Amino acid sequence: MPIVMADIPFEIVPLLDQYKVAEQSIQTLIGPISHGLCLECGGNCCQEAICRESIQSPFLNVLIQMQNLAYNDSYGWLADSGCRLRYGRPQVCYSYFCQEVMDKQPDLSQRIDGVIRAFTASGDHALGGSHLISVENLDELSLHKISKIIDKMNQVFHMIASTQSHPPA
Numbered sequence: 813m814p815i816v817m818a819d820i821p822f823e824i825v826p827l828l829d830q831y832k833v834a835e836q837s838i839q840t841l842i843g844p845i846s847h848g849l850c851l852e853c854g855g856n857c858c859q860e861a862i863c864r865e866s867i868q869s870p871f872l873n874v875l876i877q878m879q880n881l882a883y884n885d886s887y888g889w890l891a892d893s894g895c896r897l898r899y900g901r902p903q904v905c906y907s908y909f910c911q912e913v914m915d916k917q918p919d920l921s922q923r924i925d926g927v928i929r930a931f932t933a934s935g936d937h938a939l940g941g942s943h944l945i946s947v948e949n950l951d952e953l954s955l956h957k958i959s960k961i962i963d964k965m966n967q968v969f970h971m972i973a974s975t976q977s978h979p980p981a
């Protein structure tokens with residue numbers, strides 16, 4: 813479903829849509845190496861202080877508003893079944909895997925790490941030196957910059973597809 817929200821600049825709607833799909837695709841990619849382990853350990857590396865970064869980011873906040881979830885001041889987005897956010901998670905949530913997860917499929921972990929780095933880098937310098945996630949006023953994003961981020965996100969989709977179609981032996 814495309815994002816429709818009245819209070820955001822319409823120019824960023826395609827970017828929000830694409831970001832959301834990229835995030836969910838990355839979760840699908842990560843699933844085989846982390847899901848069982850992370851559920852088993854109960855999200856030990858999740859912390860409310862990390863969750864809070866998502867509501868402090870105007871861009872992520874738009875994505876979060878679409879999910880109609882209540883933030884818990886003690887546990888953030890963490891529930892017994894794992895993270896409640898389907899998208900709009902702080903990017904650091906995708907950047908860290910404990911050794912146990914890394915050891916499960918080292919080759920695949922390395923390739924996923926490359927995808928996540930590209931995903932994170934796609935928002936670099938969205939406004940001056942600010943990363944997309946840190947931009948305070950989304951109205952200030954230029955069309956040119958939005959289109960450049962979308963281009964970089966398309967490259968991330970290619971990397972995801974290639975990782976999915978060429979799993980390590």
Ligand code: SF4
Nearest residue numbers: 850853855856857910
């Ligand atoms: S990455 Fe490791 S420590 Fe973090 S939730 Fe998953 S299994 Fe637990």
Ligand code: SF4
Nearest residue numbers: 858863889890895905
């Ligand atoms: S946003 Fe989700 S994945 Fe990230 S720390 Fe919070 S509960 Fe964990």
